[in-house]
Amino acid sequence: MNISKHRTKKMATILASLLLLAACSSNNGNSTQPSVTATANNTGSNSSGAAEESGDPVKIQIMANVLAADSPDNQKAFVEVLNKKLNVELDFLAPPASGYEEQLQLTLVSGELPDVIFFPSEQDEIFLNAVNDGAVIPLNDYLDQSSNLMKYSYERSWEALKTLRDGNVYGIPRTSITRYDGFFVRQDWMDNLGIEMPENNEFTVEEFTELLRKFTFDDPDGNKQNDTYGYGTYLNASKVLEPVLLSELGHLGWQNYGDGEYAYTLPEYDRNSDIYKNVLQYTRDAYKEGIIDPDSPINNVDAASDRFSRGITGVIRGFVGQVKSRQAKMQETNPKAELAYVTVKGPDGEVKGGVYGTGIWGVWAITSEAESPEKAVEVFDYLLSDEGWDLVSNGIENIHYKFEGGKKVYFDDASRGLYTLRSIVRRHDDPSFFMSPASYSEEDIQEALPAIQKSVDAAVSSLDQGYTPPAARQPNYMDYKLTWDELTTRMMLGDLPLEQLEQVRDDWYKNGGEQYMKEMNEFIQSSQ
Incomplete structure (x- = not known):
């Protein structure tokens, strides 16, 4: 499919500016990208219909910040498997991660486009401009034959990729599995104070507040010092203080809450609801009482996380799949530290969490220069098939792992390799994705999976789908x-x-x- 490209004077100006910038950069003006190429055979060929008919592999050039030029051998071996399986020759262009967006702009305005480009967000101006300029093509004709992509991606992701609202889909979503995050809690502090864990690790708001009080005023670490606080929050990227409780007080993003001026609203803007007022009130009261870390108004998320690790705060929000790794890190300096994962029930007595966005963590777009767009789409569809997903999730025998005593034993370098593979695609309904078998034991994975599934099931998607009016x-x-x-x-x-x-x-x-x-x-x- 050929789509004509529209180049404007504005684009020409941007190109001149970017080329000047590139000439002054540390790579001495060389915008050629290093590549990670694994060839199906030694003959090579151009990607074209003739190549497919002759049996030669179809060359597909992919620009992404996924596979680095110094990729370990296990990543290159994975590309080799895909090449042989699908009769392709995948060539990953790998710009430096720190300068990816700059190189992306240079590539787009140059007119010399690879077959596939990875865009960090479907909402970025750089992606929107690429669609409007015709550099990115609609995929509807190919998605009809892509059952795995359709089955394992969120419907709202496809809706979000109808960028021009013309019914056409302009990219393949790299899925982000939506989930509700509860709280890391110092289990050893609870034990020291004789605090019992509620059923299913689910606190009421009142019980949670009392926990924060005891962690602040009852010397939970037993050092006879008044040096702990219940909760650690922080300033987010917009320099706004993150409330302690949000979904737990009924804030589930854009929804039809009823009785509002508009059918759909966000509690912040609802003049007929007290939900947002209650959110502000809870954090205000907790801060005044002193059960929130007083440094919270100057902390960023990393500082808040560090103060939790150092035993200054006893509760922070986090992802259940990281409990084991977080605990192991804390035990390096405090061997007695133990963590638990808890949630807080909402006004209706259930655990729910509003989650924002489109379920997309980046977009794979096919460009107007692709001579075999259907083959490029086939690659991504295969990766989500049962066979392809097994390779992505578990790796390749004798490359990522070997069998010993009937069990998979992963090699030392497998963790980085599998992380990269899992950064290409994701199944939206497989929360085991969050725990790589190269990093966690099978016992740890099986122990964590029910809680991970619970966090996925508790997620309530905000109806805005990441749209910006x-x-x-x-x-x-x-x-x-x-x-x-x-x-x-x-x-x-x-x-x-x-x-x-x-x-x-x-x-x-x-x-x-x-x-x-x-x-x-x-x-x-x-x-x-």
Whole structure:
């Protein structure tokens, strides 16, 4: 399928600027990418219909930050298996990870496109521009024959990749398995204080709050010092304080909560609901009481994680699949440290967690230069087949592992290799993905899987699907969003009265929020 490319004066200007930048860079102006190529045979050929008819492998050039130029041999062996299985010659262009987006822009404006390009996000301007310029082609004709891609990707992911809203799908999703994350808790502190774990590790809000109090005031580490805090939160990337509880207080993202001005709303903007006010109130009260780490307003996520590891805080939010590895790391300095994983029940008595986005962790796009787009799509479809997924998940015998006594024993370098393979595709319904057999014992995996499945089952997808309304790009809206972030954080810290939320919300509507709500509701209604 050939799609004409539209190049504008603006693109030419960008190209000139980027080429100048590249000429000044450390690679002395050489924008040629190192590649990781594994050839099916020694003859090689150009990718074309004639090559397929003659039996020669179809060459598919892929630009991605997945396989590095210094990839271990087990990764190259994996590519070799694909080549032989599918009669292709995969050639991975591997720009430096730190400069991937710059190289991506250079490639797009040059007009010399590989067959497949990996884009970090379906919402990035660079991807949207590539679609609008015709550098990326629709895949509908090929997806009809791709049963594995359709079966193991979220429906909302395909909807999100209808970028131009013309019914065409412009990429293959690299799936992100959506889940609800609960909390890491110091089990040894609970034992020291005689605190019993509730049934199914599910706390009520009241029980959770009492746990934070005891971790703060009852000397849980037994050192006779007043040096611990119940919870550690942090400033997120937008410099907004992360609330302690969110979904646990009924905030499930964009939903139809009922009785609102709009059919669909986010609790932040709902003038007829107290959900967001309760979210702010809980964190405000906990901070005032002193059961939140007082350094939280200056910590980022890494600092909060470090203070938990050092035994300053006793609870942080995290992913259940990392309990074992997190505990092992803590035991390097504190052999007695033990972790448990808990959740907090919501207003209806159930464990639920609102999750945002499209279920996409990057996009594989086929370019207008691809001579065999159907073959490129076939590669990704095969990787999600039962046979392909087994290779992705478990590796290759005698390459990643060997059998000893009827059990797989993984080689020392297998972990990095399998991590890379699992960064190409994912099945949306296989949470075992999160625990590589090269990094965890079979016993650890089987122990963790029920809790991982529970976190997946508890996820409630926000209906916005990661959509950003045009109103959000208006200057007045963008300016007031910064004001909103500052004022709501100050409310959580007690610097402003919570009653001011009503005025802040009204001002948001006056600064583009009204149009934002209309556009978001139109989108959600169109996607239902």
